[in-house]
Amino acid sequence: MNIVRAAQYPFTNRGALYVESLNLTLEEIDERYLDAINRAYERIMDAIKLREIRIGPQQFLNYETEILSYPIAILIVAAVGDVELRRRYAYAEARGASHRLLREDISIVEEICQDLGLNVEIIDRVGYELKIPVENYLKYSSRFYDIHWKLVNRVLLGGYVYLSKRETVRLLEEAIRGRVFQKTGLTVDEEHLSPLLRKRIQEVKEKWSKKMKRARVTYKGENPPCIQYLMKKIERGENLSHMERFTITTYLIHTGRSTDEIVEIYSKMPDFNRKITEYQVRHLRGEIGSGIVYKTPSCNTLKTLGICPIKEYCKGVRNPLHFHKVEGKD
Amino acid sequence: MRILTFKFIRDVLSRYYERAEIEDVPKIGMREFAFFIPDLKEGDIVERHISFTDMEELRKYLIDKTPRDAYYSAAYYLEPTLEMDRKNLVEADLIFDIDADHLEVEKEEIFVCTRCGVKESSGDRCDECGGELRKITWITPTMLKKASEETYKLVEILSNDFGIPYNELEIYFSGHRGYHVRVTTEWVRKMTQPERKEIVDYLICRGIDVERHGIKFRGDIFQDPGGGWGRRIFNGLKRVIEIGEYRNFDFLSDNDKKRIEINKERILMEIGEKGFSLLRKCLDRGKFMKIIEKSIEVSRVHLDPVVTQDMHRLFRLPGSVHGKIGLIKVRVKDVDELRSFDPFEWALLPFREEGKFRVYYSPRFNAGGDTYGPYQNEVVSLPICVGTILVFKGLAEVERK
Numbered sequence: 001m002n003i004v005r006a007a008q009y010p011f012t013n014r015g016a017l018y019v020e021s022l023n024l025t026l027e028e029i030d031e032r033y034l035d036a037i038n039r040a041y042e043r044i045m046d047a048i049k050l051r052e053i054r055i056g057p058q059q060f061l062n063y064e065t066e067i068l069s070y071p072i073a074i075l076i077v078a079a080v081g082d083v084e085l086r087r088r089y090a091y092a093e094a095r096g097a098s099h100r101l102l103r104e105d106i107s108i109v110e111e112i113c114q115d116l117g118l119n120v121e122i123i124d125r126v127g128y129e130l131k132i133p134v135e136n137y138l139k140y141s142s143r144f145y146d147i148h149w150k151l152v153n154r155v156l157l158g159g160y161v162y163l164s165k166r167e168t169v170r171l172l173e174e175a176i177r178g179r180v181f182q183k184t185g186l187t188v189d190e191e192h193l194s195p196l197l198r199k200r201i202q203e204v205k206e207k208w209s210k211k212m213k214r215a216r217v218t219y220k221g222e223n224p225p226c227i228q229y230l231m232k233k234i235e236r237g238e239n240l241s242h243m244e245r246f247t248i249t250t251y252l253i254h255t256g257r258s259t260d261e262i263v264e265i266y267s268k269m270p271d272f273n274r275k276i277t278e279y280q281v282r283h284l285r286g287e288i289g290s291g292i293v294y295k296t297p298s299c300n301t302l303k304t305l306g307i308c309p310i311k312e313y314c315k316g317v318r319n320p321l322h323f324h325k326v327e328g329k330d
Numbered sequence: 331m332r333i334l335t336f337k338f339i340r341d342v343l344s345r346y347y348e349r350a351e352i353e354d355v356p357k358i359g360m361r362e363f364a365f366f367i368p369d370l371k372e373g374d375i376v377e378r379h380i381s382f383t384d385m386e387e388l389r390k391y392l393i394d395k396t397p398r399d400a401y402y403s404a405a406y407y408l409e410p411t412l413e414m415d416r417k418n419l420v421e422a423d424l425i426f427d428i429d430a431d432h433l434e435v436e437k438e439e440i441f442v443c444t445r446c447g448v449k450e451s452s453g454d455r456c457d458e459c460g461g462e463l464r465k466i467t468w469i470t471p472t473m474l475k476k477a478s479e480e481t482y483k484l485v486e487i488l489s490n491d492f493g494i495p496y497n498e499l500e501i502y503f504s505g506h507r508g509y510h511v512r513v514t515t516e517w518v519r520k521m522t523q524p525e526r527k528e529i530v531d532y533l534i535c536r537g538i539d540v541e542r543h544g545i546k547f548r549g550d551i552f553q554d555p556g557g558g559w560g561r562r563i564f565n566g567l568k569r570v571i572e573i574g575e576y577r578n579f580d581f582l583s584d585n586d587k588k589r590i591e592i593n594k595e596r597i598l599m600e601i602g603e604k605g606f607s608l609l610r611k612c613l614d615r616g617k618f619m620k621i622i623e624k625s626i627e628v629s630r631v632h633l634d635p636v637v638t639q640d641m642h643r644l645f646r647l648p649g650s651v652h653g654k655i656g657l658i659k660v661r662v663k664d665v666d667e668l669r670s671f672d673p674f675e676w677a678l679l680p681f682r683e684e685g686k687f688r689v690y691y692s693p694r695f696n697a698g699g700d701t702y703g704p705y706q707n708e709v710v711s712l713p714i715c716v717g718t719i720l721v722f723k724g725l726a727e728v729e730r731k
Contacts, residue, residue, distance in 0.1 A: 150531060157557030159491075
């Protein structure tokens, strides 16, 4: 991989190798690398505002700055230390790369894949362009929701899953996201950083917290149909199955209801026992027991269990908790 | 249970484990072991969270404690002796369990009176003496054949689709009514729970969308799927038509069957080459999809999904005795051996000398090349390996010589 390409895909091992060869210490990243620091800041702003990191022709020309800007951006995001920002940044890096990759020749896709540990091979077969070992495929696809990605719906032969270029790039995007997210998880001791870099970190912190304040999801308005349906059942004093109780309780927990409020809702149930209910709600909250904060089951699961009362899916919703974020968007 | 029988069980197990060749447990120090130890008063006692440093230590334990059942974890733990959430799982073998009890096959269930030995067809109490009835499922050759067919399908898919070489697929007779398959290939051991679930879904065809495999009622978009389920459904469908299995489908009318019959040759040729527009012409949409469902049903593997998904599962120790029947969990060399495998020949305990048993009831069965039974409330002289089966099944007690 040449250096200009590495600048477009700086998260690759090739990119890392170049940066290593510069032999920089943290203290040395100061005014001397002003351009790279500014570009790093731009990267993060792109992530926050556009949810995608774009690279133009200008950046190709300054490929050295471009490459270096990536680890600096990682450093800044890590120093801010907010997990939401880390997620946002990783997503934006992956998305930008994915858009670039779709325009690239298939051999480049193969090269980047291999750099990231996806051992794809180009094949010549009607309808498919690449094949990928099933273990690589499962690692990333098992997070996808669409039935299209289920292994049972793929062509699997001799340990390889057959894919189109677009599908390969989608998997790759997931791999990139994972790698970038992981990199931003390191702990940064700000004392070793130059004042310039520290100033930039402060700026990102401010920008991000402002953004977060505006974006804070408020759970107002209507509940999704499944929750409304379950609430009505409770009001009528009907008995709820274990999974129905699990669904509604986790939903209420994640939409910010207190334990007391939830227990109060259940008080209408025929078999209500305050002590037991309280214990169970606290358990689902992760306050007692295993410490796991249980999530509300996905729409898919609810459909399988026959809890979802509607035929179709609520638009763009995969989990009852997404309902407000989508429907309530202004 | 009589003291004599209890002593007999302990003696048989101890003598067996003294000479048994137990195959090496890979990375034994990282496995959790669990045992059911026979106890006269308490029934069986469970011993869990046990660990051994080597095979010799395990062997001594087996001889000394004579467990009725012995298991070890599919998982490799850093701390196998600690409680579950502190064990620290590193990775886990991928295991599959095919049990005839979960398959659609006729089962022979026997209700035997524990007091007078009369065999009843059903009910709670004995008609003759009012004694308690015990339900016993007898293993029949049909059950085992069905289980071995499923195992064969499993091994075929793991090898052809997942590319796992045959020599990395370990097949075992479970010791009772089915087979276990274990995969220890490195990438497989490293898989997470959701990834294992995807593999299970693949094998049992959960969540399949046939249209994604080019099987549609309308439109002619046909593309040879080449591999995976598309190909398998195609072949299944072909088989259904070819061997005339469709004649048994009650959702097809006589006219449907006749239409398929007349066009049979052409339909088969078409399926082989370009699709099934002809078959679609013979049937309406609902029936067409039902035939597809049937061909999926015959091709998918009927295994226990929970066992494979759960990384913390215990796996019966190969070479150990199964406590419900007194047969040994033995390795089946390969798929060819699977076809002719007879547990009542290959998995018997190595004790041919005779002993006296009071048998409440036993159906007629073959073991070790001879035929035994039927017996009803009588004292018979049997080879120890055969008598053990009846004792472990709860159908006999040991009689003084």
